[in-house]
Amino acid sequence: NAGVTQTPKFQVLKTGQSMTLQCAQDMNHEYMSWYRQDPGMGLRLIHYSVGAGITDQGEVPNGYNVSRSTTEDFPLRLLSAAPSQTSVYFCASSQTGSRNEQFFGPGTRLTVL
Amino acid sequence: AQKVTQAQTEISVVEKEDVTLDCVYETRDTTYYLFWYKQPPSGELVFLIRRNSFDEQNEISGRYSWNFQKSTSSFNFTITASQVVDSAVYFCALSEAGNSGGGADGLTFGKGTHLIIQP
Numbered sequence: 425n426a427g428v429t430q431t432p433k434f435q436v437l438k439t440g441q442s443m444t445l446q447c448a449q450d451m452n453h454e455y456m457s458w459y460r461q462d463p464g465m466g467l468r469l470i471h472y473s474v475g476a477g478i479t480d481q482g483e484v485p486n487g488y489n490v491s492r493s494t495t496e497d498f499p500l501r502l503l504s505a506a507p508s509q510t511s512v513y514f515c516a517s518s519q520t521g522s523r524n525e526q527f528f529g530p531g532t533r534l535t536v537l
Numbered sequence: 538a539q540k541v542t543q544a545q546t547e548i549s550v551v552e553k554e555d556v557t558l559d560c561v562y563e564t565r566d567t568t569y570y571l572f573w574y575k576q577p578p579s580g581e582l583v584f585l586i587r588r589n590s591f592d593e594q595n596e597i598s599g600r601y602s603w604n605f606q607k608s609t610s611s612f613n614f615t616i617t618a619s620q621v622v623d624s625a626v627y628f629c630a631l632s633e634a635g636n637s638g639g640g641a642d643g644l645t646f647g648k649g650t651h652l653i654i655q656p
Contacts, residue, residue, distance in 0.1 A: 457643055464546075466628060469643035482641045514582065522632040522643045523570045523589075528582040 426450050430515050430529035437505040437536045445500040445532050447515030453527070455518045456498040460484065460511040461531075467514065473498055474521065505536045538640065539564045541631050543647035550619055551655050558614045558650045560629030566590075570632040571605065571612045572644065577625040585627075588612065616652075624654045 431446045449456065457472035459482075469482030473492040487509060489501040498517075502509060513532045518524040540563040550556050562571065573585040586596060588605050596603045600617045616623055630644040 455642075459644075459646075464648055466541075466646035466648040467630075467644070468646070469641055472641065472643050474642065480641060482643050512580070516582075525572075525584050525587055526582075526644065527584075528574075530581055 428515055428517055428527050428529035430513075430532050432532060433530065435532060435534050437502075437534065439506060439536060441505050442501070442503050443505065445502075445513055445515075445534070447498045447500065447529060448496050449498075449515075449517040449527070450496065451517060451527065452495060453517035453519055454495065455521050455524075456492065457482070457516050457522070457526070458488070458490065458498070458500045459514045459516065460509075461514060462511050470500065470513075472522075502534075505534075507536045510534060510536045539566075539569075539631050539633050539645045541629050541645050541647035543627075543629055543650050545650045546648070547651040547653065549653040549655060552621055553618050555615060555617050556619050556652065558616075558627050558629075558652065560612045560614065560647060562610050562612065562629070562631045564610075564631060564633055566633045568633075572630040572632070573603070573612075573614050574628045574630065575625045576628065576649070582628075585614075619652075619654045621654050621656050624652060626651050 428449045454475045458470040459467040461467045471490040473479045515529040516526040542561045569590045571588045575583040602615045604613045626649045628649045629647045
C-alpha cells in the first residue's frame with residue numbers, strides 16, 4: 425500500500441494563478457481531509473469529506489474548493505492564489521471520521537509570490 | 538468551540554533527561570478523542586496515540602507515556618530517557634466525535650511544542 429500520496433511536493437505560484445493539489449489514498453478510507461500548516465499555528469482544517477460525493481467546510485475554507493468524485497481521490501483547488509495561501513498542505517484519510525487515527529500524506533509546500 | 542493549548546513553544550533538554558509535554562484542551566462534548574502526533578525535521582506527521590474520553594487509564598509505550606486527566610482537561614506526554622531522535626515538533630489534537638455543536642468533523646490541533654534533545 426502506498427498509503428496517502430500527495431503531488432506535487434513543492435510548488436511556486438504567482439498571485440492570481442490557479443492550481444490543484446492532488447491527494448490519493450489506497451486504503452479504501454471513507455473520510456479524507458485537507459489541513460494547512462503555518463509557522464506557529466499548528467494545523468488547521470480546510471475541507472473534509474465523509475464519502476464520495478460529500479464535502480464540507482472546515483475552519484479555514486475561503487479560497488479553496490474541493491470535490492470527491494471517487495473514494496480514492498480528494499483534490500484541493502486554489503482558484504486564484506494569494507500570498508496568504510503560502511503554507512504546507514497536508515491531506516489525511518481515515519476509516520470513518522476524525523475520531524480515528526488519521527493517515528497523513530507527506531505534504532505539499534506551496535509558495536505564492 | 539473546541540480548543541487545544543500547548544503552552545510550551547520550545548523545550549530543550551540534554552539527552553537522557555526526562556521531559557513532559559503539556560496539553561490542555563477545551564470541549565463541550567462528553568465524547569471526544571485526543572491524539573498526539575510527532576513531526577520530525579523531515580516534515581511528515583507520525584501518529585503516536587489516540588485516547589477516547591471514557592478511558593482515563595494512563596498508557597506506556599516503551600519510553601513514551603501519556604497521562605490523561607479529565608479533571609484538569611489535560612493529556613500530557615512524557616518521554617523518559619530522551620534521545621536525539623526524539624527531537625521533533627509534537628502536536629496534541631482533539632476530535633469532538635460527538636459533534637453535538639454541529640461543528641466540522643476534523644481535528645483541532647495545538648500549536649505544537651518544538652522539542653530539542655541535545656547530545
